[in-house]
Amino acid sequence: MIPYFVIGYDILKKAGKGILNRQIFDENFLMAVATIGAIALGDYKEGTAVMLFYQIGELFQSYAVGKSRRNISELMDIRPDYANIEVDGKLEQVDPDEVEVGTIIVVQPGEKIPIDGVIEEGNTTLNTSALTGESVPRDAREGDEVISGCINMSGLIKVKTTKEFGESTVSKILDLVENSSSKKSRSENFISKFAKYYTPAVCYGALALAFIPPIVLLIMGKPAMWGDWIYRALTFLVISCPCALVLSVPLAFFSGIGAGSKYGILFKGGVTIEALKNVKAVVMDKTGTVTKGNFVVQKLVPVSGMEEDELLKLCASAELVASHPIATSIVNAAKERELKLERPQTFEEIAGEGLVVEVSDGKILCGNKKLLERFEIDFSVREEDNYGTEVLVARAGKYLGQIIIDDTLKEDAVAAVTSLKKMNLTTAMLTGDAAESAQAVARAAGIDEVRAKLLPQDKLNELGRLRKQYGGVMFVGDGINDAPVLAGADVGAAMGSGADAAIEAADVVFMNSEMQAIPQAIALAKETTRIAWQNVFFALAIKIIIMAAGLAGYASMWAAVFADTGVSILCVLNSIRILYKKI
Numbered sequence: 257m258i259p260y261f262v263i264g265y266d267i268l269k270k271a272g273k274g275i276l277n278r279q280i281f282d283e284n285f286l287m288a289v290a291t292i293g294a295i296a297l298g299d300y301k302e303g304t305a306v307m308l309f310y311q312i313g314e315l316f317q318s319y320a321v322g323k324s325r326r327n328i329s330e331l332m333d334i335r336p337d338y339a340n341i342e343v344d345g346k347l348e349q350v351d352p353d354e355v356e357v358g359t360i361i362v363v364q365p366g367e368k369i370p371i372d373g374v375i376e377e378g379n380t381t382l383n384t385s386a387l388t389g390e391s392v393p394r395d396a397r398e399g400d401e402v403i404s405g406c407i408n409m410s411g412l413i414k415v416k417t418t419k420e421f422g423e424s425t426v427s428k429i430l431d432l433v434e435n436s437s438s439k440k441s442r443s444e445n446f447i448s449k450f451a452k453y454y455t456p457a458v459c460y461g462a463l464a465l466a467f468i469p470p471i472v473l474l475i476m477g478k479p480a481m482w483g484d485w486i487y488r489a490l491t492f493l494v495i496s497c498p499c500a501l502v503l504s505v506p507l508a509f510f511s512g513i514g515a516g517s518k519y520g521i522l523f524k525g526g527v528t529i530e531a532l533k534n535v536k537a538v539v540m541d542k543t544g545t546v547t548k549g550n551f552v553v554q555k556l557v558p559v560s561g562m563e564e565d566e567l568l569k570l571c572a573s574a575e576l577v578a579s580h581p582i583a584t585s586i587v588n589a590a591k592e593r594e595l596k597l598e599r600p601q602t603f604e605e606i607a608g609e610g611l612v613v614e615v616s617d618g619k620i621l622c623g624n625k626k627l628l629e630r631f632e633i634d635f636s637v638r639e640e641d642n643y644g645t646e647v648l649v650a651r652a653g654k655y656l657g658q659i660i661i662d663d664t665l666k667e668d669a670v671a672a673v674t675s676l677k678k679m680n681l682t683t684a685m686l687t688g689d690a691a692e693s694a695q696a697v698a699r700a701a702g703i704d705e706v707r708a709k710l711l712p713q714d715k716l717n718e719l720g721r722l723r724k725q726y727g728g729v730m731f732v733g734d735g736i737n738d739a740p741v742l743a744g745a746d747v748g749a750a751m752g753s754g755a756d757a758a759i760e761a762a763d764v765v766f767m768n769s770e771m772q773a774i775p776q777a778i779a780l781a782k783e784t785t786r787i788a789w790q791n792v793f794f795a796l797a798i799k800i801i802i803m804a805a806g807l808a809g810y811a812s813m814w815a816a817v818f819a820d821t822g823v824s825i826l827c828v829l830n831s832i833r834i835l836y837k838k839i
Contacts, residue, residue, distance in 0.1 A: 257300070264291065264307040285459075290816075293490040302812075306494055309821040336370035336404065339421075352421040359417050363408045371417045372403050378413035382406040458496035465489040465807070484809070491806045494816035495799060504791030504827050511834045512784030519839065520752070520767035521777050528763040531747050532781035536727035538676050538774060539719060542687035542694055544734040545751060546701055546771065547663035551581045553589035554664075557639050558657035567657045569595045571649045574613040574622045577603045582645060585661050606630070610647070621650040628655065644693055662693060669701045672771035677702070679778060682726050686715045686741070715741045732766075732774055749774065779839045787834060791827040798823050 261268075264287075271288035287310050294303035338349040340362040347362055352370040355361060360376060363369050369382075379397040383406060396402055402415060466489035470480035509526035516523050523529055543549050556564040572590035575583035576599050590597060600613035600620075609630065610623015621627055628635050628648050635648055635655040644662030648655065676683050684705035687694050694708035707718050719741055723729045731738070731745035742748030742761040750762035751769040759765055766773035805811035 257295075260291070260295070260300070260304040260307060263304065263311055264288075267307065267310070287494075289459075290490045290493040293486065293493075299487075306817050309817045312821060312825070336368040339370040340364065340367075355417055355421060357417055357420060361415050361417060363413050363415055365408055365410055365412065367408055369402050369404050369406045369408060369415065371415075371421050372401070372419045372423075373415040373417040375400050375402060376414045376416045378411050380411040380413050381409045383409050454496075458493065462489040462493045462496070465492055488806060488809060491811060491816045492803065495803050495806050495811070504795050505788045507828065507831045508784055508788035508791055508834070511787075511831045512780060515784075515834045515837070515839075516777065516780055518835075519773065519776055519780075521773055521780070522765040522767065523777075523781075524763050524765075528747060529781045529784050531728070531763070532730065532778055533785045534728040535681065535730040535747055535778060537682040537684060537722050537725075537729050538778075539684045539686055539722060539729055539731045539745070540703070541731075541733035541738050542685055542689055542697055543663055544769075545732050546669050546685060546697055546703070547665055549663060549734075551585040551645070551661050552664050553585055553659060554644055554662050555660035556657070557660065559637060559655060562656050565593060565595060567649060568593065568659065569597065570615075570617070570620055570651060570656065571622045571647060571659055573598045573615055574600060574603070574611050574620045576600065577613065578605065578611060582647065582661055586647065586659060618652040622647055624648065644696070663697070665697060665700050666771050668770050668772040672774055673702045675772070675775035676778075679775065681778070682722075684722060686710055686718050686731075712738075712740050716744050719744060730774075730778075734769075749777065776839045780834070783837065783839070784834055787830055791830055794826050794830070795823050 267284050267287050270284040274285055287307065291303040291307050294300075294306065336352055339352045339355050340347045341350055341355070341359060342348075342362055355371055361371065361373070365380075375396055375398050377398060379395070382394045382396050382402065396413070401418075402413075404421075466486045470482050470485050474480045506526070509529055512529050513523050513526070523532075540546055553568070556567055558564055558567040568586070568590050572587045572595065575586045576597060587597070598615050600615055603611060603613040605611055606623070606627060609627040610621065612627075612631075613620050613622075621631060621633070624646070625635070625648065628650055631650070631653070633650045633653060633655055635650075637655065638646075638648065638658050644660045647659045647661065649657055649659065673683055682705070683703045684707070685694060685698050685703045686707050688710050689708055691706075691708040694706050697703075698706040705722075707714075710718065715738075719729060719731060723746070728746045730747040730749060731741050732749045732751070733742055734751035738750075739761040742750060742763075747764065748762040749764040749766060750759045752759070752765055752767035764777055766777070802811050802815050806816065
């Protein structure tokens with residue numbers, strides 16, 4: 257009895273508490289009754305062995321849950337403990353919650369960035385692996401945005417905060433992680449409800465098995481064989497213990513959530529994983545999702561006799577006075593070529609058309625067709641088949657050429673779309689951008705369908721059409737204008753670099769903001785669901801077979817242990833495969 261009490265003390269204690277709290281019917285109660293009953297019949301070894309193997313099953317379960325929690329809790333280490341602010345030339349550590357928007361905070365090498373902001377002073381290298389799963393450090397300099405949770409690896413930087421701590425990236429992520437396990441899938445809810453009725457039913461069934469057959473035998477004038485039937489009833493209780501069944505689905509989904517965090521994919525609960533496996537079409541926004549969301553000079557088209565560098569130098573000199581993204585991209589392209597720029601002597605900005613500036617070479621015009629038409633400049637030689645935003649350049653009344661600017665495709669966009677097509681999923685792009693640019697991006701990435709010039713309401717309507725045509729729809733976006741569509745999709749996914757509203761409305765967040773995370777998330781959801789139902793099948797099939805054998809008197813307590821603890825261990829081992837599987 258000493259080994260029995262050493263091994264089973266906590267189970268007996270939990271069973272006793274359950275009885276006192278009037279929550280009798282659980283696996284602890286079943287184990288206590290079965291093992292105490294076996295000992296009462298003189299089967300000390302079997303009673304102790306049943307308890308031992310049950311505890312081994314519990315150990316495997318706690319290992320699997322612990323492994324999943326460790327993957328998730330790595331994210332919890334990104335929570336900063338303090339923020340440095342400068343007071344009278346000295347650094348003071350304050351609670352991040354106390355730092356107001358617009359405050360300059362100092363982040364020293366080795367420290368976590370506590371709050372989202374913009375670098376005001378200094379250059380550094382950031383470790384973003386805890387947030388994005390990306391192992392390669394990222395360089396950051398003055399003017400760059402930085403997000404909380406990253407680790408400053410090299411230089412000292414001063415950051416001007418742009419958000420309160422409660423609204424910063426790290427707080428949002430931690431909130432998502434903490435709430436993810438509470439949103440259960442339909443499968444998990446079904447199993448929980450099933451176990452609620454199943455456990456009392458098997459207890460009453462075992463009670464009936466212990467007393468009804470002996471009484472019937474007595475009535476028939478035969479030996480009652482009370483010990484034999486009580487042993488069968490106790491065996492039936494051990495076989496019927498719902499541990500494996502209760503474990504089967506939740507543990508698989510919990511492992512799936514843990515595995516996702518390894519790839520920088522945050523699932524907002526098992527319900528998201530279950531919905532994701534039924535997706536038939538993946539619909540994407542363009543800017544920031546398929547493309548990088550930054551304008552870059554794609555092409556220089558000078559007229560005959562004009563050099564590319566000269567065309568770029570003239571336009572970049574004019575654009576030095578402007579601050580919009582197109583101007584910045586032209587100036588950056590000139591700086592990359594190390595061209596010497598001249599600040600304009602005078603300038604005039606014509607809204608919706610472009611710039612008119614005076615430099616030493618004369619009057620320079622940089623803008624669209626309307627600007628050149630206003631000054632009656634012939635630009636008929638310009639190329640017509642270029643996509644993207646075009647900037648036409650003229651000097652002293654003569655057309656000099658055009659500069660084509662557009663967003664750049666993400667490096668993994670083509671591979672991601674190819675992976676989705678291998679899964680037999682339809683791909684589509686819904687964007688508010690111009691049709692020519694959208695078509696070009698879709699062709700380059702290999703996306704099947706494109707709809708351009710859409711307002712948020714138009715995107716919702718198109719999403720409804722795609723759902724009717726294909727079935728379950730996943731929408732991936734990153735902007736504030738994507739929030740209604742993300743909420744309206746069967747599964748909404750947001751890029752981690754996107755707007756807070758988009759992340760809030762989404763069911764899945766891709767912290768690395770890479771497109772390859774889309775097929776990875778779908779593959780992980782399919783694998784998780786497949787393993788969950790494998791577990792259910794294992795648990796029910798083996799239990800039914802051994803239960804039938806037990807009722808007929810062919811299954812011993814050892815077989816019952818296998819039917820309970822053995823199947824639990826199988827379910828645990830099957831579930832933790834997800835944590836080690838490369839998606």
